[in-house]
Amino acid sequence: MGASFSHLGLSNDVVSSVVSLPSSNTGKKSSSKSKNLQRWTSSGLSTPRDSEHYTDLDDDWDSNVENCLTSVNSQPKFIENKPTFEYPLIRKISSGVKSSTDDGALALYAPHILQEEESHKELEEMNAKLSRYHRFKHLVEESTVDMDKLKKMAWNGIPSELRPISWQLLVGYLPTNSNRREAQLHRKRQEYLGLIEQEFTKEKDAQTWHQIEIDIPRTNPRIKLYGFKSTQRSLERILYLWAVRHPASGYVQGINDLATPFYQTFLSAYIKDETDVTQFDPSTLPKDSIDAIEADTFWCLTKLLEGIQDNYIHAQPGIIRQVNELKDLVRRIDTELSNHLDDENVEFIQFSFRWMNCLLMREISMESTIRMWDTYLSEPNGFSEFHVYVCAAYLVKWSDELKKMDFQAIMMFLQDPPTKNWTEKDVELLLSEAFIWQSLYKNATAHLRG
Amino acid sequence: MADMEDYAYDYDYLLKIVLIGDSGVGKSNLLSRFTRNGFNLDSKSTIGVEFATKTLEVDGKKLKAQIWDTAGQERYRAITSAYYRGAMGALIVYDITKPETYENVSKWLKELKDHADDNLVVELVGNKSDLEHLRGVPTEEAKHFAAENQLLFTETSALNADNVDLSFEQVAKAIYNMVKKNQLDLSDYSGAKPPTGQTISLTPTPGAESNKHKSNCC
Ligand SMILES: Nc1nc2c(ncn2[C@@H]2O[C@H](COP(=O)(O)OP(=O)(O)O)[C@@H](O)[C@H]2O)c(=O)[nH]1
Ligand SMILES: [Mg+2]
Numbered sequence: 001m002g003a004s005f006s007h008l009g010l011s012n013d014v015v016s017s018v019v020s021l022p023s024s025n026t027g028k029k030s031s032s033k034s035k036n037l038q039r040w041t042s043s044g045l046s047t048p049r050d051s052e053h054y055t056d057l058d059d060d061w062d063s064n065v066e067n068c069l070t071s072v073n074s075q076p077k078f079i080e081n082k083p084t085f086e087y088p089l090i091r092k093i094s095s096g097v098k099s100s101t102d103d104g105a106l107a108l109y110a111p112h113i114l115q116e117e118e119s120h121k122e123l124e125e126m127n128a129k130l131s132r133y134h135r136f137k138h139l140v141e142e143s144t145v146d147m148d149k150l151k152k153m154a155w156n157g158i159p160s161e162l163r164p165i166s167w168q169l170l171v172g173y174l175p176t177n178s179n180r181r182e183a184q185l186h187r188k189r190q191e192y193l194g195l196i197e198q199e200f201t202k203e204k205d206a207q208t209w210h211q212i213e214i215d216i217p218r219t220n221p222r223i224k225l226y227g228f229k230s231t232q233r234s235l236e237r238i239l240y241l242w243a244v245r246h247p248a249s250g251y252v253q254g255i256n257d258l259a260t261p262f263y264q265t266f267l268s269a270y271i272k273d274e275t276d277v278t279q280f281d282p283s284t285l286p287k288d289s290i291d292a293i294e295a296d297t298f299w300c301l302t303k304l305l306e307g308i309q310d311n312y313i314h315a316q317p318g319i320i321r322q323v324n325e326l327k328d329l330v331r332r333i334d335t336e337l338s339n340h341l342d343d344e345n346v347e348f349i350q351f352s353f354r355w356m357n358c359l360l361m362r363e364i365s366m367e368s369t370i371r372m373w374d375t376y377l378s379e380p381n382g383f384s385e386f387h388v389y390v391c392a393a394y395l396v397k398w399s400d401e402l403k404k405m406d407f408q409a410i411m412m413f414l415q416d417p418p419t420k421n422w423t424e425k426d427v428e429l430l431l432s433e434a435f436i437w438q439s440l441y442k443n444a445t446a447h448l449r450g
Numbered sequence: 451m452a453d454m455e456d457y458a459y460d461y462d463y464l465l466k467i468v469l470i471g472d473s474g475v476g477k478s479n480l481l482s483r484f485t486r487n488g489f490n491l492d493s494k495s496t497i498g499v500e501f502a503t504k505t506l507e508v509d510g511k512k513l514k515a516q517i518w519d520t521a522g523q524e525r526y527r528a529i530t531s532a533y534y535r536g537a538m539g540a541l542i543v544y545d546i547t548k549p550e551t552y553e554n555v556s557k558w559l560k561e562l563k564d565h566a567d568d569n570l571v572v573e574l575v576g577n578k579s580d581l582e583h584l585r586g587v588p589t590e591e592a593k594h595f596a597a598e599n600q601l602l603f604t605e606t607s608a609l610n611a612d613n614v615d616l617s618f619e620q621v622a623k624a625i626y627n628m629v630k631k632n633q634l635d636l637s638d639y640s641g642a643k644p645p646t647g648q649t650i651s652l653t654p655t656p657g658a659e660s661n662k663h664k665s666n667c668c
Contacts, residue, residue, distance in 0.1 A: 211523060214474040214495075221492030252525045253473070253495045315528045353498035353529060362497065408516070411501045 133159045140165050145176045155378040157371060157428070164269040167262070168296065170377040171303045185292075192241075192295035199241055208243045208251050212236055219256045223278050223366060225264065230283035234290060235259055238298045242305070249312035254357045258304065261361075261370050262297040278366070308384050311356060319356040322388050323349050329392040329441060337399045344407040351414040355391050359383060363394070364419050368427045375431050386438060393433035461505050461514035465625050467618075468534055468566075470558050471543035472551040473522030476577040479608035480543065481519045484618050489608055496521045498529050506622050513622050527561070534566035538629075539573070539621040544592075546576040546605060547584040552592065559599065571624040573602035575617050580607040 136159055139150055150169060158166045168174035175184050216236055220226040226235075238259055243251035268277040270289050282290055310318030327348040331338040341348075354362055359376075361369050372390070376382030395402075398417070402410055419426075469477045478496050482488040485502040500519045505512050518537070520530040534540070542558045544551040555574060562570060574596040576587060589605060596603035602624060604617040 211473060218493065218495045221494065250525075253521060253523050254497050256495075312525065314525070316525070349529070349532075350499065350501075357497050362494065408501075408503060415500060 133162075136162050136166075140169065143178050145169055145178075147176055151378040155375050157424070158374045160268065161273070163370070163374070164266050167265060167373070167377060168300065171300045173296065173299050173303060185296075188299055189292055189295040192298055193291060195241055195245070196237055199244055200237070204240070205244055209240060211253070212239050212243070212251055212256070215253055215256045220260055220366065225267075225278050225280060225282075226260070228281045228283065230281060230290065231263070234282065234294045234297075235263065238263075238294055238301065241298060242301060245302075246305070246309070248314075249309055252312040252357075254354075255301075255305070255312065257358050257361045259297060259301050261366070261373055262300045262304075263293065264366065265370060266293045266296045266300075304383060307381065316357075318384070319353060320349075322356045322384075322391075323352050325388045326352055326355075326391050326395070329388065329437065330395055332441060333392055333437060334396045334399050337396065337403060340403045341410070344405075344410060346407055346410050351411065352391060352395075355394070356387070359387060360390065360394065363417055364422055364427070368419075368422050368424070371424050371427050372431065386434065389434040389438040389441075390430060392437055393430050396433075397430070461512040463511060463513045463626065463629070465513055465515050465539060465622055466537045467515055467517045467539040467541065467621060467625075468537045469517060469519045469541050469543065470530070470561065471522060471541075471575075472545070472548075472554050475522070475543045475545040475548070475551050476608045477522065477541075477543050478519055480541075480575070480577060480606060480614055480617075481517055483608045483611055483614045485517070487611070489611075498526060499533050504618070506619055508619075508623050508626050511626070513626055515618060515622055517618075531561060531565040534562060537566055537570060538625045539571040540566065541573050541575050541617065541621060542601075543575045543577050544587065545578050546587045546592075547578055547581045549586040552576070552587040555595070569628065571602070571621055571628065572600075573604065573617060573621050573624075574599075575603075576605040577608060579605040579612055580609045 132153075136153055139145065139153060140162055147169070150166065154166055154170060165174065169176065173188070175181055213236070216232045216239075219232075219235065225231055235256065239251055239256055242255070264277055267280065267282060270285055270293065271277060271280050282293070285293075305312070308318055310316075310321075312318075327338075330341075330348075359369075360372070364372070373382075376386060379386040395414075398413070401413065405413060469481060471477055473495070478493055478500070479489055481500075481502050482490065482493070485504045496519055498521055501517070502519065503514060503516050505514045507513070518533045520526070520533065540562055542555055542562075544555055546552075559572070562572065574592060576589070576592050592605075593603050595601075602620050604613050604620065606613040606617050608614060
């Protein structure tokens, strides 16, 4: 197991901190679970704060809350406590980079730029990006992460190296207090393994298992990562466990899609920067790491679905509500389009059901989805409310085209939209448009429906 | 965009057909084989309902089949059953290698009975006939069941295209013949706007129906 790391080209210190390999590179397996957790650890004390939707895990976690809520609350805030542990993800970055300038991370973003004569403007852009990266890094390295600040910054996109920890913070899985992370992660990962053990040693719910089995090979089939057995077995366990623990909805097709941005993002923390995570075979990782990725994915998926569970219960009322909201919104934003759809007898549910059920993941690329989730996770109700504004912005984007089409052409167009080559810029434009619609109409739509 | 020639309204009749059956039996691949001559070993699961069309010729008339492919999972029943309304034909698909999917055919028949129009043409389709070595549902048994319930019947393979066109054409013809014979009542039609004027259509004239189906489906 450990030996297989040599081909990843990770140096010892990187491997031991990032991938929690045994301290020697000989391939002997360390049983130390805590090493696995170490990557999240730094010191500091917590300022408990409430976020509006995704609250800190310790504040609202429903399962075995044997936690320190009260004791934490009573702790004095901001005891001076300098971080002593360098965050390993960041070490991974700087250690992978030859520092030809003061700032190694610049090379990380665009090594070629350093070698070429670049225009002033491009350099400026790089510098802006770099300084943003450093500010971000600083933010998540704080002993107590300022969640408001993090949300503000993350809304505009998270540097990919900092995405795993940022997402786990934003979703409320990782405590804002770095002191508590190690224990928390250890506990949740152990709990996950226990639950898996428990569910997979007894007889499986045949129907649930059957549906998951059918859907696993149909999950992101165009991305190599999802063709690997190791990936498929992990997703299978995650989905099945979630399903049996949430009998009101159980497994619903599309939830498989929702697990993958987490999985892929958390996996990326365990592999070398130059390696494209979408091509990576996770079976080359030690079991400890796979278990950790799985557990983190499971809990974060659980958090996400908590906010949209009525999308997946009987008759899917959450989706119906969102479809109606979308319809109301589009009527206000683009009356002509709304009228045209009416004239053509196109019903919103016919094309936007899937948008709600899979959070537009069937419409845009995985890369775009991941960028979109930076923002969704930073919004108070990103997946249940802001998403509707994003859908409105998305529909209105095609307004000119759609208005020239009849029923059938509209359906075909929206089923297979020309978004394959969308870049981060396109997604960001969509998100900022959605933001505007939200600020204009947020309270108006509720009133409309009365 | 996908098919501009269809966009030109060059058809005489518009037939609405639904594709139902358990998850994973090959509905989406039957549809892509029929409409685009494509097959995907790795297609994504269908969420809710998807849509495709193809124009056929019967008796020198152009029949445009407007086909709604549905998600098979139970949870989606509330959404998908809304699409049965106004359908003139239905294909109930099962997987010949999976007897459970065949056993569920009666459930699907009941779904149609509860939600679709009475004079609907129904065909039983046993898909994946290329997997003969894994067969779990004897042809004769399914054929017998189909006859008993007045269903059309075919075995198909979306993979190697066997009988795929035939199975859709069979349904389209049956609908067409029925229409010719007793002028199917189409007042419950819901779906695309009919072509403007020049062609004979089964569908109501624009405007007459356009406000009938405004309510959300569930
Ligand atoms: N061997 C074989 N496999 C098929 C056939 N039709 C579909 N499949 C496979 O069965 C799986 C499910 O197909 P799909 O069309 O998504 O089923 P649906 O859920 O009913 O729409 C896919 O892996 C297909 O490649 C067929 O005729 N023969
Ligand atoms: Mg399908």
